[in-house]
Amino acid sequence: MAQKANAIFLNEYPAGMPEPSQFALKEIELPAPGPGEMLCRTVWMSVDPYMRGRMRPDIKSYIPPFSLDEPLSGGAVSEVIESNIEGYAPGDYVVDFTGGWKDYYISKAEQTQKVDPNMAPLSAYLGVLGMPGLTAWSGVTQILKPAEGETMFVSGAAGAVGSVVCQLGKVKGCRVIASAGSPEKCEWLEKEAGVDVALNYKDYANAGQLTKALAEAAPKGVNCYFENVGGMHLEAALNCIANGGRMAWCGMISQYNNREPEPGPPNLVNVVGRGVLIRGFIVSEYIAKAMEFAMEVAPLLAQGKIKFQESKYDGLGKAPEAFIGLFKGENFGKAVVRVGPDSN
């Protein structure tokens, strides 16, 4: 049976901050699923900062840019509607790397993982139990390797990745300093996520001011820095990094919408004198550790040692707004879009 679907396309590649008019919701016709394929219905879709990188056709990146001729794509939790794949039956739920930005689509087994809708809210598989959670866990356990009593600094701390980093830092026995962009986010970080100090970076006009606040919050220096933001956050972290400090560079969201690249911080030489380790990474490097991640994080979630926030948007048409909100600091925790009815 052929099926109509709605999908979001990019009208043009954004220069600078993306605008709603650069996205278009279009109706498309899906073929019937062939052998080894299935028809899926998207329940929740994810918007993530890395998608901005796929909207720059000029820059060589680790994933190809989006085409203007195809729907956008991204992570989703979906329900199987019709299946020609053994082991996948209608009513099954899957996390799918390609189901985002559309309401129905044809999928294959290899781009999915089955999930149990009774174990956790479905949307959590896009956040704390999904790619952002694995990203946070990988940076902490595979790169930063914090020792008990060390100090950890986390930028973008109220985001989908940062909030899990902060809480893993506390589980590992660290003093955790978080930076986020509103009093509400800072309050949640201190009261719910349990960080020691949350800094509202909007209170600081420049790297010098942020450095002073960070140095006060981290009197023994920063042993571990989890980098989501770049710019003045990186400069302050480099000023306060301890001898032998480690940095996991996960992203630099402050830089993604620059029309012209912004210079880096002037204090990179601290990396030499303080013997700092920096490791950049993309979560795909750690996919083989997904089970190890789930084994550690699922119990912490069940015990309430890891909490999470979601910014929920309703309807596929709201996806561009949810995405643009990532760069305006409008979302709190994981931003997800409800595309269709969620039975659980």
Added chain:
Amino acid sequence: MAQKANAIFLNEYPAGMPEPSQFALKEIELPAPGPGEMLCRTVWMSVDPYMRGRMRPDIKSYIPPFSLDEPLSGGAVSEVIESNIEGYAPGDYVVDFTGGWKDYYISKAEQTQKVDPNMAPLSAYLGVLGMPGLTAWSGVTQILKPAEGETMFVSGAAGAVGSVVCQLGKVKGCRVIASAGSPEKCEWLEKEAGVDVALNYKDYANAGQLTKALAEAAPKGVNCYFENVGGMHLEAALNCIANGGRMAWCGMISQYNNREPEPGPPNLVNVVGRGVLIRGFIVSEYIAKAMEFAMEVAPLLAQGKIKFQESKYDGLGKAPEAFIGLFKGENFGKAVVRVGPDSN
């Protein structure tokens, strides 16, 4: 017996490029060596870029700044003249971390290593067999860990550290791209040190031009980058770094005499997308590996697989000129100053 000595002092802390007038040669009076002490005569002294960092009293660094009230200090090879230390006799030779910038001084056993003047020219213990050699070896074997067939890029490649890095890269089976600042240095690197391509960075006006040349010389990307220079070299290396590339940051000599810190490169985000490892280091971290270093490098030197160049200056009074030459690209290979007669 008390002894007169000549020693070089700093008149004032330089701002920007150091000038000869900021140094002064003064006669001082040495006490007789006490128990556990010895009187030494400096034969060769070393000038090294890191000393510039000790001339900034305002910046917290890994070693304290030089005092204006005491002679400057640094590495030297010296002869023991009079000894109250068991196992050290007049006529013995030592490498001493404190014997530089003076002709006679009082020393202690713990700041020295004995050396055999018949095994290698004495000045080599300040270069390929000394701290610069250990620095090069540590960066290559402990951080970059190049695999056979990989591409290595080395900035400051004709210097005391860089020239050893290049040759270790060749020993490990790498394609080695070197950057240096004159046609003569590039010729030595290609013909004597055996690098695959030597780039004269003065031929390139900016990071974009250097990137283009580096990309042509390293068509499969740069797997390993040894950083001595900073600035446009770092930017070009970040542009050309391969997925999974490693960078050993040993120094950023282009930045040491800036009156105001210079911004970093605008392409740090490549570290994230390409999963790059960066490790800054100071050679003191690897002192415990000095024997392992000597066991690997001494035979390579004996077999002619590692060659070295020296810029020799004659007389203690020439030490400031030798030091300043480090930042003007005037030295070729290890810069050493002959302070007194060398019997070998």
